[in-house]
Amino acid sequence: MEQGLIIEQFDELRALYSGLTLQKTDGVWDIQGLLVFIANFAEQLIEDKYSILLLIPESYPECVPVAYETGNRIPRYFHKYKEGSLCLGEPLAVWKTFSEQPTLLGFVQKNLVPYLYSYSYLCQNGKLPFGELSHGELGRIEYYQDLFNVRSEHSLFGLISILAQGEYRGHIQCPCGSKKRLRYCHGPQVLEIMRFAPPGYFKVLYQFMSQRGMPI
Numbered sequence: 001m002e003q004g005l006i007i008e009q010f011d012e013l014r015a016l017y018s019g020l021t022l023q024k025t026d027g028v029w030d031i032q033g034l035l036v037f038i039a040n041f042a043e044q045l046i047e048d049k050y051s052i053l054l055l056i057p058e059s060y061p062e063c064v065p066v067a068y069e070t071g072n073r074i075p076r077y078f079h080k081y082k083e084g085s086l087c088l089g090e091p092l093a094v095w096k097t098f099s100e101q102p103t104l105l106g107f108v109q110k111n112l113v114p115y116l117y118s119y120s121y122l123c124q125n126g127k128l129p130f131g132e133l134s135h136g137e138l139g140r141i142e143y144y145q146d147l148f149n150v151r152s153e154h155s156l157f158g159l160i161s162i163l164a165q166g167e168y169r170g171h172i173q174c175p176c177g178s179k180k181r182l183r184y185c186h187g188p189q190v191l192e193i194m195r196f197a198p199p200g201y202f203k204v205l206y207q208f209m210s211q212r213g214m215p216i
């Protein structure tokens with residue numbers, strides 16, 4: 001990670017979000033402070049502010065920042081990972097959005113603010129503004145069926161098992177049923193997802209699917 005890049009990108013971010021500061025603690029860059037936004041994603045103008053912390057990983061910008069809400073406003077059940085960081089969406093989707101504008105400003109505007117907006121919206125209206133954010137495991141099944149372009153849940157389960165176990169073996173037969181080896185079929189997609197999502201991320205989905213009984 002390039003120090004100059006972080007400082008340059010932070011300056012761009014602070015020009016719009018003046019409540020944020022950048023610091024380096026024990027070799028790790030982070031951004032914290034009050035994020036004030038006005039946004040209108042779902043036909044409702046919302047102005048709100050959240051205390052946030054963004055940890056910038058060593059591999060940035062190959063990986064996105066890890067975001068936390070530090071004002072204890074957003075409860076655990078609202079799309080958070082176990083260790084408390086915000087689940088901004090499926091990791092690959094977050095990455096795709098970030099890679100369109102791979103800067104700190106891009107991350108805040110395209111990934112973080114929509115998430116905060118949706119929580120503010122929920123508080124004001126009692127429902128979520130975007131259907132896709134209320135995913136749950138069934139929504140995730142649909143998301144990954146689309147992503148992998150597999151129709152049967154049985155095939156998907158094979159691919160999710162690989163992700164949940166975190167063990168990639170390119171020579172095995174691809175679980176999608178194509179009869180090709182994994183590396184010549186869904187392997188590259190699986191590897192791309194593994195870059196952004198650790199096996200733990202798929203544990204709940206894996207358990208959910210294995211208990212569900214699989215329509216083939």
Ligand SMILES: [Zn+2]
Nearest residue numbers: 174176185186
């Ligand atoms: Zn395949």
